[in-house]
Amino acid sequence: MVHELVERLLKGDKRAAARAITHIENDTQEKKEILKDIHPHTGRAYLVGLTGSPGAGKSSLTDRLISLLRKMGKTVGIIAVDPTSPFTGGAILGDRVRMGKHALDPGVFIRSMGTRGSLGGLAKATREAVRVLDAFGSDVIFIETVGVGQSELDIMHVADTTVVVLHPSAGDHIQSMKAGIMEIADIFVVNKADLPGADKTVQAVNHMLDLVHDFEFRPPVLKVASRDNMGIKELWCECERHLAFLKESGRLANKRQKQRQDEILSIIDAEIGRKIKSLIQADPKWATTLSDVEEGRTDPYEVADIVLRRLLKV
Numbered sequence: 001m002v003h004e005l006v007e008r009l010l011k012g013d014k015r016a017a018a019r020a021i022t023h024i025e026n027d028t029q030e031k032k033e034i035l036k037d038i039h040p041h042t043g044r045a046y047l048v049g050l051t052g053s054p055g056a057g058k059s060s061l062t063d064r065l066i067s068l069l070r071k072m073g074k075t076v077g078i079i080a081v082d083p084t085s086p087f088t089g090g091a092i093l094g095d096r097v098r099m100g101k102h103a104l105d106p107g108v109f110i111r112s113m114g115t116r117g118s119l120g121g122l123a124k125a126t127r128e129a130v131r132v133l134d135a136f137g138s139d140v141i142f143i144e145t146v147g148v149g150q151s152e153l154d155i156m157h158v159a160d161t162t163v164v165v166l167h168p169s170a171g172d173h174i175q176s177m178k179a180g181i182m183e184i185a186d187i188f189v190v191n192k193a194d195l196p197g198a199d200k201t202v203q204a205v206n207h208m209l210d211l212v213h214d215f216e217f218r219p220p221v222l223k224v225a226s227r228d229n230m231g232i233k234e235l236w237c238e239c240e241r242h243l244a245f246l247k248e249s250g251r252l253a254n255k256r257q258k259q260r261q262d263e264i265l266s267i268i269d270a271e272i273g274r275k276i277k278s279l280i281q282a283d284p285k286w287a288t289t290l291s292d293v294e295e296g297r298t299d300p301y302e303v304a305d306i307v308l309r310r311l312l313k314v
Helices: 004-010 014-025 031-041 058-071 126-136 168-173 179-183 198-210 232-249 251-282 286-294 300-312
Strands: 046-052 076-082 108-114 140-144 161-166 187-190 221-223
Touching (some): 004 014, 004 031, 004 126, 014 031, 014 126, 031 126, 046 058, 046 232, 058 076, 058 140, 058 232, 076 126, 108 126, 126 140, 168 198, 187 198, 187 232, 221 232, 232 251, 251 300, 286 300
Parallel strands (some): 046 140, 046 161, 076 108, 161 187, 187 221
């Protein structure tokens, strides 16, 4: 029997989709049932990741893309991942404010999520929330992530196309940016291109790309000004060109297969973690084991091996 929330979200009920994502974020008992029931209805949406440094204008850019896609008759889902305070656990969920004019549009679903301490710039529940919006019927899903840097590379494992958004002032330090964030881009966007420095940044990125000669798809470098709605159509055309390349080359199928494998391994990892915690909490000798480690009679690696052998029976 299909979960009642799934029945409703498959019919386009926004509240049902929102509640399903809440179950996922809170890791409730119903979460697994919901995800099982929506699985046959996923895999149809085009997933576009947007990442870049704070202040680059990712949310304003997404807002303009939503307007363009709605004029084209496409339904749009947005998962905006915000940083969570390590002290209060709260998140500044400002993205829905900037995209607020689309909130009442039945063809747009916007959800802000806190990272809740997860690494990689994505909330742990992001991948599963994307599945909900896919089943909900979104043609295109934008995943806007937190910050840039070596630890913020998870977006490439979720999105079909990754757009790295740069500020015009980035031209002076392109060479010093960490290699990972530059290598994940399928498309570079220099946003706020009406400000000084945009041409210099475009030149710096292209120079960096010239050092690589084995591109199957060379990332284009675009100038965009969200405020003036400049370059938005060109950006979407490049997204569609990249999607066509992925399909024609077979890379999309390979990418989706790897994403499914990563998801399965992630689920296994989480389940093993839960079982180990349960095993430890039920072990009356655990306090003694900790004392043995503290006093040097054993070490953490030996204890970990014992726990894993007991759990996996190997």
